[in-house]
Amino acid sequence: MSIITSQQITRYYTTYTRNEITFNRQVVDATGLVTNQVFLKVADFQHPCILFSCSMSTAKVVTGVKTSFLEAVRTNNNHVNIRFCFRMAEKADPVSFFVLARLMGSAPFDPSKPNVLLMTLEYTQRPPDDLIEILGNLLEVNSAAQKRREERIILTPEALKKMGLAGKESFLLVEGVPRKCLLRDLSFSGSKVLVSGIAKFLEKKKVVLKLSYGDPPEEIQIPGEILRVEDVEGRKDIVALGIQFGDQVPINYKVLIHEFLGTQRKPGPSGG
DSSP: OOOOOHHHHHHHHHHHTTOOEEOOHHHHHHHTBOGGGOEEEETTEEEEOEEEEEOSSEEEEEEEOOHHHHHHHHHTTTEEEEEEEEOOTTOSSOEEEEEEEEEEEEEEEETTEEEEEEEEEEESSOOOHHHHHHHHHHHHHHHHHHHTTTBOEEOOHHHHHHHTBOOSEEEEEETTEEEEEEEEEEOSSEEEEEEESOGGGTTTOEEEEEEEETTTTEEEEEEEEEEEEEEETTEEEEEEEEEEEOSOOOHHHHHHHHHHHHTOSSOOOBOO
């Protein structure tokens, strides 16, 4: 990840102040959130909590509370401190900080457990730059995935190296059946691969594309559908598949594409 400037921090804050991110498992992994180090603090009370969602201006947390804690919050004019903790790639130790917020409302998270509340908190000041950077980077990736969704990355040896991909050889699950494939290009929205097979048996099939990247290697699985099947000149045993990804594109894949496109001086050609 490149070093972020104060101008980028300001742009992130101005652009994405109210954009809320739900902290599912993918987001936890992508942001480096240390889940067991997040808690609420007011007076002498310290309560572990689960970060449900977060923006640069608000947060929602799930926590089990007692009457004494709620009374302490009321005594403190509904002000609480949220402790955040993240692992950041460029820093050896986790980064932690407090954000002062005001409790705007709460409701049972699960009707069967009335003491477990979903609390809505609004920050009383601009959060630390670290939080703006972490959320801004992820929101920027999602924005790029929409704006540049059709830009194709031709997988030359140089591109493979920059992206950290193991190579062009990969695997495609076609309705659960694994097939070896050869990667031709990638984009936020899809991919083109070569496989052995007969066109009429592959059209409109549900697929999962597997990619291996990084050191140590990690696997990404991207669900999609075969939209096009094309002949390969001079080869009757191989076809080219145009794959369109679905709505569940993994965040780490979006980050991979976004970071590569960020290294290019000019946008790549639009794919078809």
